[in-house]
Amino acid sequence: xxxxxxKREVLEKYNISYGALYRxxxxxxxxxxxxxxxxxxxxxxxxxxxAQICQRVELILNRDENTSLEELSEILASKQKxxxxxxxxILDNGFECFEFSLEELKKAVLTDGERNVGxxxxxxxxxx
Numbered sequence: 695x696x697x698x699x700x701k702r703e704v705l706e707k708y709n710i711s712y713g714a715l716y717r718x719x720x721x722x723x724x725x726x727x728x729x730x731x732x733x734x735x736x737x738x739x740x741x742x743x744x745a746q747i748c749q750r751v752e753l754i755l756n757r758d759e760n761t762s763l764e765e766l767s768e769i770l771a772s773k774q775k776x777x778x779x780x781x782x783x784i785l786d787n788g789f790e791c792f793e794f795s796l797e798e799l800k801k802a803v804l805t806d807g808e809r810n811v812g813x814x815x816x817x818x819x820x821x822x
Contacts, residue, residue: 698730698741699748708751721767723754 781796804811
């Protein structure tokens, strides 16, 4: 189970500014879809998956001093693209085996006769 941490807690934990966090977001160092908006008793708050954001912030803060944020962004984008091309869905019914890259799939639905669940979105989320 992924535990969430508020944006405010991330800023405090790493002693970074709101501006720095959003600069990293604009540069693609922190993907937009990592920001989860939730209603709380004090209004709407933004959360992130704790393990995911902490690892990324530490990577940014501890990067080699000769590596710019822009270069780090390119490195991470390249790594993610490579990982995505390696993600595969394998279906084996005991007689035949079908293998697809997630990028090849256009639609995948799990149904129980009454409801359909889009599993492509689920697979994209869990393979991040």
